[in-house]
Amino acid sequence: MTNLSMKLEILGESAKYDRCNYINTNVDNFLGKSIPGIYHATTSNGCTVPLFKVLMTNKCSNDCAYCINHNKHHFNRVEFSPEDITSIFLDYYQNRFVDGLFLSSGIYKDAEYSMENMVEVARKLRMENEYTGYIHLKILPGSPYDLIKRAVSLADRVSINLEAATPEGMDKLSTTKNFQVDILRRMKWIKRLLIRNKNFAPSGQTTQFLIGAGDENDQDILERASWLYDKMDIKRSYYSPFEAIKGTKLQYHEEPHQKRSPRLYQADHLLNSYGFELEELTFDADGNLDLEDDPKYVAAQANEEIFPVEINEASYKELLRVPGIGKISARRIIQSRKAGKSFEKLIQLNDLGVIVKRAEPFIKLNKNYQSTLKL
Template identity: 40%
Template sequence: MTFKRTLEKLEILADAAKYDVSCSSSGSNRQNKSKGLGDASSSGICHSYTEDGRCVSLLKILLTNYCIFDCAYCVTRKSNDVQRAAFKVEEVVDLTMNFYRRNYIEGLFLSSGIFKSADYTMERLVAVAKKLRLEHNFNGYIHLKSIPGASDELMREAGLYADRLSVNIEIPTENGLKLLAPDKNRADFIKPMQKVKDEIIQYKSEKKQIKSTPIYAPAGQSTQMIIGASGENDFQIMQTSNYFYKNFNLKRVYYSGYVPISYDSRLPQIGSQVPMLRENRLYQTDWLMRFYGFDVNEILNPLHQNLDLDIDPKLGWALRNLHEFPIDVNKASKRMLARIPGVGMQSVHKIIQARQYRLLNWEHLKKIGIAYNRAKYFIVCNSNQFEKRDLTADKIKGLILQNSKSKYTNMLSNQLSLF
């Protein structure tokens, strides 16, 4: 009966965890020591792929879906009529170990509703990680969702046993949070994030002096916000992301499109689910900010508050700034090369390396791997050919979209011919 009840809990609490998207490649290098179980590879957890092609995954569950809060957007809110369940600490530990031994998982992602209080819940999350590490010598990846309002002592302990910590800020703006979760305070989200940032810095400093000092939260911290529940535009969303990246050294911000689950006059109507394409554009913008040297205000501003859904944000920026083009790939800086539509960072590095030995022409660039049909409108090289001519931004956009549509049609036609 106990085993059957555990399986019932697993079904309920694994399903409830699906709304949390803040899990991905770990970025942790926790090594297996003293013949323990598992190790956390930097190449990834949660359906990510390692360098040798392995797909790795993790057990993703809530400790409980009971909650003392009544947030309008949350499926586990206290007023929602759903089946409730709660794991004991030992049950989560046993599930993790048994799943790992059967090679189902290589790590654990553990979140929770808040029952009784923030500290009461956080204490149990930490207890799970602590038991896995100390009693079972488990060296696999552990991601703990930090509970807003938890004490500094618990947050410090959490980072000693978990690879990554995360606090969901939930709604992009403070006004949106007050509207949909009036019982919550943005300060309660900030406090544990600041604690984790400070501890990471402190432990890194101490490790320089004492090599045996443990690494605190080796995969850093992340957060998640719900998109489309409270009406914020993309400019507001990315301004919030930029703030948290700069002030809390976050590894990732995740964007989760709101899924209407019940009627509430404060929320979008049922059936008005946020398009997945909008999530995709936000992630692309996030990528440009973190890896391509873009400032958030270059991509979005008060005059351009929402991302184009039909084109990616880098192309959108380029079309609004045609005065920056064409760019000579044989002379341009790394910063400007990274701003050419159709040229990724790997291609940027290849171009910089290759042009030390020769002037690059179109054939060289194609072999390097640029998206020629997109980049050709923005580049000059060791060739007389330049595709921009007298084309306007609208005409360039139309030609690129037409080419993309033709490619999709040809691909679909080739797939159908197989049958």
């Protein structure tokens, strides 16, 4: 194994802990050997795109308790140069193994040094190699403004991981990262830069929460996410379940229930895409979502005064509150009504994509209840 492929094995593997909806997938080359560092991202329209996802280095001066790269961990530390990453990526790209780059890094020496190396990769690809494809750059906590500006001018998307929802939550996970200054202030800079120049990072900024590493509940996390959508214009938030990795300070910490992250994604979807307010969601006495049912159904049961909804009169917003009616079927209902159609039978809704069994207890058709089920 060459020095470069050894680094690639280590740093491609380390990148998997930054999930952002990317699934590590083994891709084989023509010799049948697995190629490290290739992940598949799911786009908003459901397509999957192979990306080269890698860290510049696993050397890090920070002490994040959940992270294998924390500064007290004694293990093999390696570092790529910008030239290394550029040439590996172009090789992958030209061989059609990948369609884009996702680049992150440990914070070696300081945020400026590491961020500069990452920006240099993007610059080399864009300016020296005329690469016009997808680049996602991680913004390292504490990065200087000028480097962030250069990063957003070169990347399609940037992200800075919050991991925790509150400053107190962050203090329990890291003594070296400052939640307000190193992360939120940088998010605000990114937001302003993207508003001022529409060509900067056209796919916007995203973030990731690490679920279950600290004691923050779902309400804390979704409150922060809702605030970020509102105040920081983030495009998406990701909810990665904490994993107790050997060699980290939290290696014996309990991992979250496997349904917790999926429920957070569903609740996030209601906030970010369905126009729900945080107050419409229902949390248990500990501030957590119901693990057994989806948040929209739980919210509908808790807000029974707004049901049943008359399908022939309800607004788009009201339709979206009904379990079993999604954005596409709600739009189809409105369009059909505009075309003069009246809804009298459940089969008509079924034909528009409504999950009738789910919706039935919450709707009326021509003033008639559709289910014997009582709310």
